[in-house]
Amino acid sequence: MMPSSFSAVPLPSGNAGHPHDSLLPEHLQALLALSLTPEPSHERHVEAHLDAGCRLLGMTTAILGHAESSRYEIMAAVNPPAGREVGGECPLEETWCSSVIAQAACVAHRHISAEEDTRAHAAYSCMPFESYVAAPLWSEGRLTGTLCFGDETPRQQDFTASERALVETLATALGQLLDVQRAKERTRSELDNLRLAYQKMEGLFSHCSLPMALMDFHGHWTRMNPAFSRLLGMEPKELTCSALEDISHPQDMLTCRQALSAMRTGDISEYRQPHRYLGRHGQMIDVMLELKVIDSRAGIILSQHEDISERRAHEASLTKLRHQLETRSPAAGRLPGSTLDKLMPFELIEQQLDNEIARSARHGQPLCILILSVDDLEDYTREYGHVAGERPLQQVASILRNASRKSDLLCMREDNSLMAILTSTDASGAIILAERVRHAAAELSGLDRPITCSVGLTGYHPAPDTMRLANRLELMDRAQQALKKAQRQGCNRVRFLDPDPVMPLDAGTLTTLPPKPAGTD
Structure with missing residues (x-):
C-alpha cells in the first residue's frame, strides 16, 4: 500500500534519497501554489496539476490514465494526441504506460526513436511521442494507473532526478485528489441512501395501520403516527404535552417504569407486556405494548401498540360461556x-x-x-x-x-x-x-x-x-x-388440505412430542 505522504513515493533505482531532496525551488513553489489555490471543481484541480507539469517539464501533452486488467482509460488530459481523448480506451499494451505498470516505478525516455528496444514497442506506432516520462498512480492503497507527460520532439538531455521526482510527486498528489473525490462521492451516495431510507421509513411510520410512537427514556412522547392518535382518540399536540404515565392505568405503570429504567441503564433493549390506556372519554383501551430501544445514545424508544380490546372482550365472553357449560347438568349416560x-x-x-x-x-x-x-x-x-x-x-x-x-x-x-x-x-x-x-x-x-x-x-x-x-x-x-x-x-x-402445508405431515419416526406451537397458553 502507498503511504499518504509524498515522501514515500517509490523512486527509480539509482536515485536514492527523498523525492523532495531532488525538487528544484521552482518545482516546490509550483506544488505549493497548487495546494493553496482553490479550484471550482475536481476536474479543474486535476487539470491544473497537468498544466503545471507540462510547464515545468517543457512538455506539450499530459495524460492521467486508469489501468484495469489489460485496458487503459484516459481520465484527464492536456493536449492529447488524436485517438487519445478523455474517456477513450485502448489496450494497455499499446501504451508506454504498460512498462510503468509492470515496473511500478518511474519510466523515462529522452529520444524514443533512437532507442532500438523502444522502437519495437507497440506504442511506438500508436503514440507520436519522442520524449516521455511517467510515474505510477496510487489510489486507495493500490496501483491504479499512471501520470505521463510526452512530447513529439526528443530531449537533448536525459530527464533529471528533479524532473523524475516532480512527476512522482504530481502523481502522488493526483492519487490523493482522486481518493478525496471518491470519498466525497461515497459520502454523497451514502447520504442519498440515508435520505431515501429516511423518506421510506417516514412513509411507513406515517401510513402504518399499527399504532406507533417515539418516546424518550422517561416515557415522554416525542412523535406519533396517526394510527396512535386514532387509537386513543387524542390529537398529536395533546400527546406531545403528556407522557406514557399520564394516559396509562396506574397498575400497569409499575412494570413499565422498571422497564424504562432498565432501558436507560442498558440492561434491556426490548419490553413486551399487555397494557391499559385511558382514552379521552375515560374508556379502557387494552393494547399489547412493545418497546424497543432504537438509539441508546439519544434515548429514543419506538413504542408499538397492538389493540387487543376486541380480543380481550372475546376471551372474556368465551370464559363466561365455558363457565356456563361447566356448571350445567351432565348429559344422560355421562359421569359428572x-x-x-x-x-x-x-x-x-x-x-x-x-x-x-x-x-x-x-x-x-x-x-x-x-x-x-x-x-x-x-x-x-x-x-x-x-x-x-x-x-x-x-x-x-x-x-x-x-x-x-x-x-x-x-x-x-x-x-x-x-x-x-x-x-x-x-x-x-x-x-x-x-x-x-x-x-x-x-x-x-x-x-x-x-x-x-x-x-x-x-x-x-x-x-x-x-x-x-x-x-x-x-x-x-x-x-x-x-x-x-x-x-x-x-x-x-x-x-x-389447501393451502399446502409448510412442514412434513408425517412424523412416524418421532418418539417425543414436537414442541408446543409458539404463542399457545
Whole structure:
C-alpha cells in the first residue's frame, strides 16, 4: 500500500534519497501554489496539476490514465494526441504506460526513436511521442494507473532526478485528489441512501395501520403516527404535552417504569407486556405494548401498540360461556365432570365460526379448522361397551383442550369426532398442535387397548381488511375431506388440505412430542 505522504513515493533505482531532496525551488513553489489555490471543481484541480507539469517539464501533452486488467482509460488530459481523448480506451499494451505498470516505478525516455528496444514497442506506432516520462498512480492503497507527460520532439538531455521526482510527486498528489473525490462521492451516495431510507421509513411510520410512537427514556412522547392518535382518540399536540404515565392505568405503570429504567441503564433493549390506556372519554383501551430501544445514545424508544380490546372482550365472553357449560347438568349416560360435557355445543360453534372468520379478516390473522377422529372407535365400543368406549374420547378431548389456547373453540360433533377452531394459527402451528395430540393419544395408558387418531386440517389466511370472507361450510367441508384422506391412507396421521402445508405431515419416526406451537397458553 502507498503511504499518504509524498515522501514515500517509490523512486527509480539509482536515485536514492527523498523525492523532495531532488525538487528544484521552482518545482516546490509550483506544488505549493497548487495546494493553496482553490479550484471550482475536481476536474479543474486535476487539470491544473497537468498544466503545471507540462510547464515545468517543457512538455506539450499530459495524460492521467486508469489501468484495469489489460485496458487503459484516459481520465484527464492536456493536449492529447488524436485517438487519445478523455474517456477513450485502448489496450494497455499499446501504451508506454504498460512498462510503468509492470515496473511500478518511474519510466523515462529522452529520444524514443533512437532507442532500438523502444522502437519495437507497440506504442511506438500508436503514440507520436519522442520524449516521455511517467510515474505510477496510487489510489486507495493500490496501483491504479499512471501520470505521463510526452512530447513529439526528443530531449537533448536525459530527464533529471528533479524532473523524475516532480512527476512522482504530481502523481502522488493526483492519487490523493482522486481518493478525496471518491470519498466525497461515497459520502454523497451514502447520504442519498440515508435520505431515501429516511423518506421510506417516514412513509411507513406515517401510513402504518399499527399504532406507533417515539418516546424518550422517561416515557415522554416525542412523535406519533396517526394510527396512535386514532387509537386513543387524542390529537398529536395533546400527546406531545403528556407522557406514557399520564394516559396509562396506574397498575400497569409499575412494570413499565422498571422497564424504562432498565432501558436507560442498558440492561434491556426490548419490553413486551399487555397494557391499559385511558382514552379521552375515560374508556379502557387494552393494547399489547412493545418497546424497543432504537438509539441508546439519544434515548429514543419506538413504542408499538397492538389493540387487543376486541380480543380481550372475546376471551372474556368465551370464559363466561365455558363457565356456563361447566356448571350445567351432565348429559344422560355421562359421569359428572366429563370433559365432553365441558365442550361447546356444535350448533354454537357453527355460529361462532362466522364471527371468527370475520374477525380473522379484519385483522389479517390466520385461522385453522381441526377435525379429529379416534380410529376404529365403533369397534372399540362394540368390544368393551358404551361406557368404556367413551373413555378414549374423553381422554383425547382432554389432550386437545390442554394443547389448545383459551381463545380456541372446541366441540364434539354427532359422529363423535372432535372439532376445534384454532384462532390466530397458521398451517405450521396447526400441524404441530395436531401432531402433539396424535402422539399423546397413542401413548395413553389405562385403556382397554391402545388407540390412535386421525386428524384433518384446513386453513384461512386473509389479507388485512379483506372484503372476501371464507365460507363456514366450505371450511368445515375441507377439514372433513382432509380427515377422510388421513383415514384412507391408513389412519394415525395428520393431513392438511389447501393451502399446502409448510412442514412434513408425517412424523412416524418421532418418539417425543414436537414442541408446543409458539404463542399457545
